Amino acid sequence: MAxxxxxxxxxxxxxxxxxIFTQILAKSTTYNVVNFGAxxxxxxxxxxxxxxxxxxxxxxxxxxRIQVPPGQFLLxxxxxxxxxxxxxVISISMGGATLVGPSDYRAIGEALHWLTxxxxxxxxxxxxxxxxxxxxxxxxxxxxxxxxIGAITLGITNSNNVVVTGLTSINSQLFHMIISGCNNVxxxxxxxxxxxxxxxxxxxxxxxxxxxxxLNPRIRTGDDCVSVGPGTKNLWVEDIACGPxxxxxxxSLGWGMNEDGVINVTVRTATFSKTMNGFRIKSWGRPxxxxxxxxxxxxxxxxDVQNPIVIDQHYCPYYTGCPQMASGIRISDISxxxxxxxxxxxxxxxxxxxxxxxxxRLRLEDVNLTYKNQVPQxxxxxxxxxxxxxxxxxSCL
Ligand SMILES: *[C@@H]1O[C@H](CO)[C@@H](O)[C@H](O)[C@H]1NC(C)=O
Ligand SMILES: *[C@@H]1O[C@H](CO)[C@@H](O)[C@H](O)[C@H]1NC(C)=O
Numbered sequence: 001m002a003x004x005x006x007x008x009x010x011x012x013x014x015x016x017x018x019x020i021f022t023q024i025l026a027k028s029t030t031y032n033v034v035n036f037g038a039x040x041x042x043x044x045x046x047x048x049x050x051x052x053x054x055x056x057x058x059x060x061x062x063x064x065r066i067q068v069p070p071g072q073f074l075l076x077x078x079x080x081x082x083x084x085x086x087x088x089v090i091s092i093s094m095g096g097a098t099l100v101g102p103s104d105y106r107a108i109g110e111a112l113h114w115l116t117x118x119x120x121x122x123x124x125x126x127x128x129x130x131x132x133x134x135x136x137x138x139x140x141x142x143x144x145x146x147x148x149i150g151a152i153t154l155g156i157t158n159s160n161n162v163v164v165t166g167l168t169s170i171n172s173q174l175f176h177m178i179i180s181g182c183n184n185v186x187x188x189x190x191x192x193x194x195x196x197x198x199x200x201x202x203x204x205x206x207x208x209x210x211x212x213x214x215l216n217p218r219i220r221t222g223d224d225c226v227s228v229g230p231g232t233k234n235l236w237v238e239d240i241a242c243g244p245x246x247x248x249x250x251x252s253l254g255w256g257m258n259e260d261g262v263i264n265v266t267v268r269t270a271t272f273s274k275t276m277n278g279f280r281i282k283s284w285g286r287p288x289x290x291x292x293x294x295x296x297x298x299x300x301x302x303x304d305v306q307n308p309i310v311i312d313q314h315y316c317p318y319y320t321g322c323p324q325m326a327s328g329i330r331i332s333d334i335s336x337x338x339x340x341x342x343x344x345x346x347x348x349x350x351x352x353x354x355x356x357x358x359x360x361r362l363r364l365e366d367v368n369l370t371y372k373n374q375v376p377q378x379x380x381x382x383x384x385x386x387x388x389x390x391x392x393x394x395s396c397l
Contacts, residue, residue: 028063028089031056033073040071042100047075054081058120063089068128070096077102078111078151083120083159090120094128095166101153105137105173109148113155114173117162124163130154134173138198150174150200157181165189175202176221180229182209191218196244198222203245208260210234217241224249225275226267230290231260237267247277247305250295252315254288254329261291270300278308278339281331282315283354288328295334302341308369309336311362311383313354326356334385335363343369348376348393351383358382368392 031053034040038049050073057064064087101107101114108114114132117123132153140147150173156162158181168191169176176192179185187204194201203219206212207229213236219225225242228235228250242248248270250262272278279297283290302308311331316322331353348369353359362385369376369392380396387395 028065029057029060030065030067032067032069034069038068038073040069040073042072042074044074045076046073047077047079050075050079051081057090058083058085061086063087066090066092068092068094068097072098072100075099075101075115076107078108078114080116080118081120082118085120088122088161089124090122091124091126093126095126097127098129098131101132101173103133105134105140105150106148108132108151109137109173111151113178114151114153116155116157117159118155118157119159120162121160122162123159125165125167127166129168129170131170132172134171134194134198134201137173141199152176152178154178155180156185160184162186163188167191168193170194171198172201174200175205177203178205178207179209179212180207182212184211185209185213187212187214187217189216192221192225194221196220196222202227205229206232206235208232212236215239219245221245227251228262228265229253230262232262233264235265238269240267240270241273242270243273243275243303245275247272247275247280247307249277249280249282250292251280251282252284253292254283254286254290254327257288257328259288259290261293262295263291264294266296266298268296268298272300272302272305272308272341274304274344276306277310278302278305279336280307280310280312281334282312283327283329285314285316285322285325285327287325290328291330291332293333296337297335297339298337300339300341302339302343302369304342304344306344307347307350308341308343309339309349309367311351311353311359314352327354328357329354330357332360334359334361335365336367337363337365339367339369341369343371343376346371346377347379349378349396351380351397353382355382358384360384362397363388364391364395364397365389366391
């Protein structure tokens with residue numbers, strides 16, 4: 001049996017532990033971007049100051065904190081916050097700060113991302129507003145003049161263990177946010193806003209990533225609220241408000257022959273307001289060896305949604321390279337449970353699957369949609385599965 005430690009020794013031990021603890025806290029070094037020359041009035045470009053703070057934080061052997069104080073900061077060029085870093089905890093606090101993009105869209109319009117975190121691990125971003133000022137690029141696009149495709153506002157790429165909380169993104173040039181090539185990314189309480197007619201301003205796009213969790217996003221934008229690309233595994237989306245926008249979309253998949261599949265996606269508790277789609281899976285009508293398995297859409301309220309439930313395997317918007325072809329994407333084990341509300345069109349449920357690879361094991365349970373206070377329609381092509389409980393429109397599976 002261990003001898004009891006004398007009281008003084010215990011006390012000293014406790015003191016020693018608390019000393020170590022405060023030392024660890026003290027050892028988290030803070031880098032304030034203003035000390036690196038950032039201008040909180042937004043007049044002077046602060047890109048180099050942000051990069052200076054980043055390279056110090058990333059080079060630090062202890063946990064590091066980057067402080068962006070309240071104010072407006074101009075980041076006028078495409079900026080990469082790259083790793084690998086010497087430590088595994090870099091937290092970036094941006095509460096009260098707005099980062100604005102260049103006034104001339106061409107300054108970042110050809111870059112893939114305006115801001116990217118690439119090859120990092122353990123980065124936490126709290127608060128802040130990202131305003132890419134995409135409006136002038138959208139105007140260029142609608143004028144029919146040649147214009148750049150635009151930059152994605154925030155890229156989280158090739159990274160692990162990243163947390164983004166309470167961030168707001170407004171008026172992106174292209175997508176607001178992309179998570180690509182990552183493992184374990186948590187996105188909590190983000191707000192995304194752009195006009196309903198702004199082109200290609202998807203909210204959050206996830207691809208080639210596993211274990212991504214998106215909780216409580218509020219998304220009003222011109223394209224998909226959340227879009228899911230090839231190579232997505234274990235994606236969880238919960239408590240999402242979407243609209244205006246194009247809904248939640250898996251795809252477009254299957255443009256290429258060799259493509260990674262999408263597996264294990266759950267979207268739980270969603271409200272859609274006047275969106276183009278609710279839950280959509282779409283693939284190009286082209287040969288491919290990709291797949292979509294194990295997807296669960298549950299607890300949703302749809303308000304005036306054009307296509308509340310839709311699988312479209314004949315996606316071919318420009319009628320070149322795909323018409324009349326069967327999609328190679330194999331779709332199976334897709335469930336829709338507890339989905340209520342109103343459809344803005346007569347066909348509220350549409351499963352238009354591939355002739356070559358019919359959809360398998362689709363499951364409808366407790367679905368009740370109405371169209372102009374009447375019972376809408378369901379349409380099925382090459383779709384197999386079962387219905388449980390109340391299902392209105394009547395299942396065509
Ligand atoms: C599916 O993904 C969720 C996280 O989104 C995870 O908790 C669950 O274990 C995964 N299921 C399988 C079978 O891998
Ligand atoms: C579907 O919902 C409508 C409106 O809430 C309701 O009147 C109708 O009885 C429901 N249909 C079924 C089959 O439960």
